[in-house]
Amino acid sequence: MYLKSLIREKISKKYFDLFGSDPVEFTVEIPPQSFGDYSSNVAMVSAKTLKKSPKIIAQALIDAFQGDAEFELVEMAGPGFLNFKLSNTLYRNLIKKYAKKVDMPKAKPQKIQFEFVSANPTGPLTVGHGRQAVIGDILSRLNTAVGKNVTREYYFNDAGRQMKMLGHSTWIRYNELYGKKFEFEEDDYVADYLVDVAKSISEEYGDRYVNIWNDEVQSFFTSYASKKIFEWIKRTLEKLHVPFDVYFSEQTLYKTGLTDEAMKILKDRGYIYEKDDSTWFAVSKILSNEDDRVIIRKNGEPTYFFSDIAYMLDKYRRGFEKVYYIWGADHHGYIPRMLAVSKALGIPDEFFNVILHQFVTLKSGEEIVRMSKRHGDFVTLEDLIDAVGVDATRYFFAMMDPDTTLVFDVDLAKSKRMDNPVYYVQYAHARISSLMKNAREKGIEYEDASLGSISKDEGTIVREMDEFQDVVIAAIEQQKPQKICNYAYSLSEKFHSYYTDHRIVDPENMERSKDRLKLCTCVKNVLEITLSLIGVSAPDEM
RNA sequence: GCGCCCAUAGCUCAAUUGGAUAGAGCAACGGACUUCUAAUCCGUAGGUUGCAGGUUCAAUUCCUGCUGGGCGCGCCA
Numbered sequence: 001m002y003l004k005s006l007i008r009e010k011i012s013k014k015y016f017d018l019f020g021s022d023p024v025e026f027t028v029e030i031p032p033q034s035f036g037d038y039s040s041n042v043a044m045v046s047a048k049t050l051k052k053s054p055k056i057i058a059q060a061l062i063d064a065f066q067g068d069a070e071f072e073l074v075e076m077a078g079p080g081f082l083n084f085k086l087s088n089t090l091y092r093n094l095i096k097k098y099a100k101k102v103d104m105p106k107a108k109p110q111k112i113q114f115e116f117v118s119a120n121p122t123g124p125l126t127v128g129h130g131r132q133a134v135i136g137d138i139l140s141r142l143n144t145a146v147g148k149n150v151t152r153e154y155y156f157n158d159a160g161r162q163m164k165m166l167g168h169s170t171w172i173r174y175n176e177l178y179g180k181k182f183e184f185e186e187d188d189y190v191a192d193y194l195v196d197v198a199k200s201i202s203e204e205y206g207d208r209y210v211n212i213w214n215d216e217v218q219s220f221f222t223s224y225a226s227k228k229i230f231e232w233i234k235r236t237l238e239k240l241h242v243p244f245d246v247y248f249s250e251q252t253l254y255k256t257g258l259t260d261e262a263m264k265i266l267k268d269r270g271y272i273y274e275k276d277d278s279t280w281f282a283v284s285k286i287l288s289n290e291d292d293r294v295i296i297r298k299n300g301e302p303t304y305f306f307s308d309i310a311y312m313l314d315k316y317r318r319g320f321e322k323v324y325y326i327w328g329a330d331h332h333g334y335i336p337r338m339l340a341v342s343k344a345l346g347i348p349d350e351f352f353n354v355i356l357h358q359f360v361t362l363k364s365g366e367e368i369v370r371m372s373k374r375h376g377d378f379v380t381l382e383d384l385i386d387a388v389g390v391d392a393t394r395y396f397f398a399m400m401d402p403d404t405t406l407v408f409d410v411d412l413a414k415s416k417r418m419d420n421p422v423y424y425v426q427y428a429h430a431r432i433s434s435l436m437k438n439a440r441e442k443g444i445e446y447e448d449a450s451l452g453s454i455s456k457d458e459g460t461i462v463r464e465m466d467e468f469q470d471v472v473i474a475a476i477e478q479q480k481p482q483k484i485c486n487y488a489y490s491l492s493e494k495f496h497s498y499y500t501d502h503r504i505v506d507p508e509n510m511e512r513s514k515d516r517l518k519l520c521t522c523v524k525n526v527l528e529i530t531l532s533l534i535g536v537s538a539p540d541e542m
Numbered sequence: 543g544c545g546c547c548c549a550u551a552g553c554u555c556a557a558u559u560g561g562a563u564a565g566a567g568c569a570a571c572g573g574a575c576u577u578c579u580a581a582u583c584c585g586u587a588g589g590u591u592g593c594a595g596g597u598u599c600a601a602u603u604c605c606u607g608c609u610g611g612g613c614g615c616g617c618c619a
Contacts, residue, residue, distance in 0.1 A: 029558060078562045294617040304619060332546045333614050403547060405612060419568055427581050438578050500583040
C-alpha cells in the first residue's frame with residue numbers, strides 16, 4: 001500500500017506539472033512477471049483527455065522521473081505502460097515499518113450488522129451452515145479490523161409450527177423408548193438426533209409423559225428439545241470459533257410491540273390490504289414483477305415474512321447504517337420482497353444488503369456425499385470439525401468464492417500432505433518461528449539490523465507484504481473472504497521460495513543474517529494478522 | 543416458463559473488480575536434503591477462458607443471445 005501510493009502520488013504530481021490538470025483514474029499495480037516492480041496505465045487512460053498518444057504521454061512522464069533517487073529505472077513498455085524499478089532504499093524503509101507493526105487500512109466507523117447462520121433450533125448445524133458461519137465471521141473480523149462497529153447477530157424462532165413439529169417428533173422418539181409406537185406426521189423431524197434428546201428427557205423425568213399428549217406436554221417437549229438443540233448449536237459454533245453478540249428471538253418482536261408498529265407504518269403508507277380473509281403486503285406496488293405476500297394468515301397467525309418485516313424495522317431502529325443478511329442460495333428469491341419491505345418502511349436504499357453463498361457438497365475419495373435434511377441424511381458441522389480440525393474447516397470454507405458451489409474435499413482437508421493449503425501457510429509461519437528460535441539460541445540480536453544487504457531478492461517479498469492493506473480493502477468491498485486466503489498463500493509461496501535460495505541464519509555473515517531475520521519478522525507479522533483474520537491459528541512449530 | 547449463481551489446464555481453483563506472454567496446487571515426467579523444518583523448493587509438459595456476436599487502444603472480466611449445470615419460484619423457513 002505504501003509503495004503503490006508513493007508511486008501514485010509521484011505520478012499525479014508530475015502529471016500535473018506537465019499537463020496542468022489531475023490525471024483521470026489510473027492503476028498502479030504489480031505487473032505480471034518481469035515487467036518491473038510496479039507498473040501504471042496512466043498514459044493509456046489519459047490519451048483521450050489529453051488528445052496525445054499514450055507513448056508520448058508516457059515518455060514525458062519518464063523524462064520527468066529522471067534523477068529521482070527512489071527509482072532505479074522508469075521505462076515504457078507495450079502500448080504505453082510505465083514500468084518502475086524501485087531502489088533498495090524504499091525496500092529497507094518498508095522493512096523497518098513492517099517489522100514494527102502491520103497497519104490496518106481505516107474505514108469510516110459505521111455501525112453495521114451481520115446477521116448469519118440464524119438456524120432455528122430444530123436440528124444440528126450442517127456443513128452448509130458452516131460455510132455461512134465462516135463467511136459471516138470473517139467479514140465481521142475484517143470490518144471490525146478496519147474500525148467499523150460490527151454487531152454479529154443470530155436470529156431464531158423458538159415458537160410456531162416448526163417448533164411444534166419438533167416437540168411432537170421428540171415425543172414420538174420418547175415413546176419409542178418405552179415400546180410405544182406412534183406415527184410421524186407429515187413435516188415431523190425423523191432424524192436420529194432426537195432419540196438422544198428423548199433419552200435425556202427419559203433420564204430426567206422418567207416415564208411420566210408416555211402415552212400422554214396434550215398442550216402442556218406439547219409445550220414441554222418443544223421447549224426441552226429446542227433448548228437442548230440450541231445448546232448443541234452454540235457448542236458447535238464455539239468449536240468453529242464463531243462468536244455472536246446477539247441471539248435475537250423472533251418472539252421479542254411481538255412482545256415489544258414492534259410488529260404492531262410495523263403494521264401501522266405499512267398501513268399508513270398504503271401497502272396493506274385484505275383479501276381472502278388474509279392480510280397482504282403489496283410487494284407489487286414497489287416491484288411490479290413481484291407477487292404480493294400474505295402476512296397474516298386466515299387463521300389469524302402471522303407468517304414468518306411478517307416477523308421479518310418487523311425485524312428489519314427493529315434493525316433500523318437500533319441505529320445500524322447497514323445490515324448484511326447472509327443467506328444460502330436457496331433464499332435468493334426472498335431478496336426482492338425484503339427490498340420492497342425496506343422501501344415501504346422508508347429505509348434508505350443502502351441499509352439492506354444480502355450476501356448470498358452457494359451450496360456445499362462433501363467429497364470423500366471419489367464419492368460425493370449429497371445431503372438431505374429431510375431424511376436426516378446429512379453430515380453435521382460438528383462431525384466435520386471433529387474430523388478435519390477447526391483450522392482446516394475454516395480455511396476450506398473461506399478459500400472459495402461464496403458465489404461458487406463448494407466441493408469440500410474431506411480427505412484433502414484431513415491430509416497433512418503438501419497439497420493442503422492450510423498447512424502450507426501455517427508451515428511458512430512455523431518456519432519463521434523456528435528461524436527465530438535458532439537465532440535466539442545463537443545469541444543473534446537483529447533489532448538494530450542495518451538492512452544494508454537488502455536488495456532485489458528481498459524486494460519480491462516486500463512488495464507482496466505491502467499488498468496486505470489493498471487485499472483487505474478488496475475483500476471487504478467485494479465481500480470475498482477468499483481474497484485473504486489467496487493472499488496468505490501467495491505470501492507464503494514467496495517466503496518458501498526465498499527460504500530455499502537464501503541462508504537466513506548464517507554465523508559466517510552476521511550482518512546479512514540480521515537483515516534477513518528482520519525481513520522474516522515482517523513476513524511473520526503479516527502472516528499472523530492475515531491468519532487471525534481468517535481465524536486460523538499461526539503455530540510456532542509443526 | 544420466469545428469476546439468481548456458475549462455466550478458465552485431465553482435476554480443484556486464481557487472475558489485484560478492463561491491462562502486457564491467462565497463473566498456482568494436485569495428477570504426469572525430471573531434478574534439489576552431510577546445510578536454519580523436504581509439511582519445502584526448481585524445472586518440463588498441459589489452454590480457441592462453454593458457443594456466437596457486440597462495446598475499445600486493450601475483454602477471462604462489461605453488454606446481448608445461445609448451450610450446459612446448481613438453486614429457487616408456498617398463507618414452509
